[in-house]
Amino acid sequence: MKLGLLFVDELLGFYKSKVMIFLWIGLPIIALLFRFVSESSSNIPFTLVSSIVVSSLAGTLASVMLAVFIINEKNRHVYELFLIRPLKRRDIILAKFFSVYTCVAIASLIAVLAGMITDYATTGTLSMTILNNAGQSLATGLSMIAVSCAAGVLIGVASPSVLVGAILVIYGGNQISVIPLVPTLLNLQDATVFTIVLAGATAAGLLAAAVALFERKQF
């Protein structure tokens, strides 16, 4: 109940502070630019380019967003007015995670969808192979984003300043988000399924650590 309220509240915050618009328009534009400025990618279907861009960029974006949001609000004492109300501390953290994940996931879907539309408009067709590859890339991308988000939350809760948080995201957050790629790198059968499971477990572990830390934090 309270988690739902906080989640909707966070989404409204992203909408009102224009974060949503920048994400949902920005990510497809970057994918588009990437395709047109990179010669080597001009022969690759745009759907795949979008998936690659989403995988590499959206995770970093999500973890930086979360870490900066949390550190900033923590240091400005914004949470004090929430923490003295009858709600679970973990709901504050989980609402942040789910809202940023939802926003970035939607931005990723829009980017890939834009790729598919562009491919269809330019070639007049969309092959099943391209769609399958795009689907797998998107699943991997969304899995990596989940891990990045969870890492961003943990870094946000643990870091004393935005600068330290940004350094930790670049040092650690990005490396951890590669974990879901392990099944693909090992050429496992049903690698996508393993990727999703592994990402879920990693994200849950990171979130549990963040929640435990936030529960014990003295404000």
Added chain:
Amino acid sequence: MTSNSLNDSNEFVVLRNVTKSFGSFRALNGISFGIKEGEIFGYIGPNGAGKTTTMKILVGLISDFQGEVSIGGYQVPKRKDEIHKLLGYLPQTVAFQEWRTVNHALKTLGKLSGLSDAEVEGRIPEILDLLGLADVRHKKISQLSGGMTQKVGLAQALLHEPKLLVLDEPLGGLDPLSRHQFKGIVLKLGQKGTTILFSSHILSDVQDVADRIGIINRGRIKQVGTLNELKSRLSSQKTVEVLLSYVSDKWQEFGAIKNVTTVEQPSPGRVLVKLEMSADEDQVVNDIVQSIVKLGIRVRGITLLEPSLDEIYLNYVQEAEN
């Protein structure tokens, strides 16, 4: 109320031997005091004395401390969920997310306090009218002045009509009119039975509204009591002031009056007669009047001087410094 009850008296808030350290710095050193239900308790002390730490412990923002604390019979921090339903808190630094309007902040915080949609919709205009914020209801809080933001902070604390209000420096940044309004609101809430703990550096404001006052310095409670109790405990301050109509040396005769310790004239025509603590001040004033008549001195007035809260505060704080 529960098995966790720490007090048998009618004290709504109880702190017993509370100690809190930050590294090697001891912010609170075994403080103990209680606040009765419906009482307005003024909490004063210099910067860094431990006021904010006490309040943060009470509201559950700091849970890592030694000692016993209870609110309404519920032990802090164990029964945080129950306590948070009773509580309204205005922190010293009140901050909201930048994108929030006054209306949206109050809506969210009201709902999180357990109010229904209809209750929130009904309470917001009421509370905004009370605090003179009706005009800024749909403005972003980040566009408001410091004083207005402080008022929004007070609004969120009052919104759900809590049984206990904890206000950390609520008057900071408020203009004189707003301070006057605030004191009126606090007095009204006290009359309705709300228990209020508030800290302030503006001692006259504390004096105006507090039923009892606690003085803290360097993490230790120096005094707790009503203003009159604090005055009577300040032994060196029992003094009668005699204002002479003209300069005369005859005032020195007051020294012969029973229970008078010293007589001095700090400025021409103003005589201070200091009494023993055990003295019946009414009797001494009567003796002074008789002496004035006998000596044929003309006077403008005789006043039994009582220490102000400022003097009491300075006395206890300086005593600790020495």
